[in-house]
Amino acid sequence: MASDLVADVVVVGGGLAGHCAALAAAEVGAEVLILEKQPAVGGSTVLSGGYFAFAGTAEQAARGVIDSNELLFRDLRDVGEHRNDPALLQAYVDRHSTPTAG
Numbered sequence: 001m002a003s004d005l006v007a008d009v010v011v012v013g014g015g016l017a018g019h020c021a022a023l024a025a026a027e028v029g030a031e032v033l034i035l036e037k038q039p040a041v042g043g044s045t046v047l048s049g050g051y052f053a054f055a056g057t058a059e060q061a062a063r064g065v066i067d068s069n070e071l072l073f074r075d076l077r078d079v080g081e082h083r084n085d086p087a088l089l090q091a092y093v094d095r096h097s098t099p100t101a102g
């Protein structure tokens with residue numbers, strides 16, 4: 001299928017990651033094109049339960065829950081049956097968790 005569409009940024013995949021990338025590019029003025037292979041956007045994102053995995057949050061502390069980035073990393077490795085990428089997981093844990101005495 002030929003197309004003469006032109007954009008500053010082309011995002012392949014219209015799930016959460018693609019939409020975040022597209023939004024970030026649009027926010028700095030880029031004209032963005034999202035390409036989605038399915039008839040509708042959403043991907044597995046629309047199936048998500050909407051839960052977030054964090055460690056050392058204020059909510060946990062208020063309830064006396066002892067947690068740490070190390071426990072979160074181990075838990076997510078187990079949930080992913082150790083098929084997940086440890087480097088990516090570590091980046092997630094480092095970036096999204098609150099530093100704790102652990």
Ligand SMILES: Cc1cc2nc3c(=O)[nH]c(=O)nc-3n(C[C@H](O)[C@H](O)[C@H](O)COP(=O)(O)OP(=O)(O)OC[C@H]3O[C@@H](n4cnc5c(N)ncnc54)[C@H](O)[C@@H]3O)c2cc1C
Pocket residue numbers: 012013014015016017018035036037038041042043044045046047048049050051052053
């Ligand atoms: C049942 C279920 C429950 C879940 N619950 C949770 C939860 O509670 N908490 C949580 O954090 N995570 C949850 N997840 C995981 C989470 O939904 C995914 O990790 C996340 O949505 C992935 O987002 P994504 O943008 O990377 O991929 P996707 O949302 O899958 O988007 C990828 C998109 O790219 C498209 N695509 C792929 N290849 C091409 C191509 N060549 N050309 C064009 N388009 C293409 C796909 O069709 C799709 O639309 C759950 C997943 C499932 C399946």
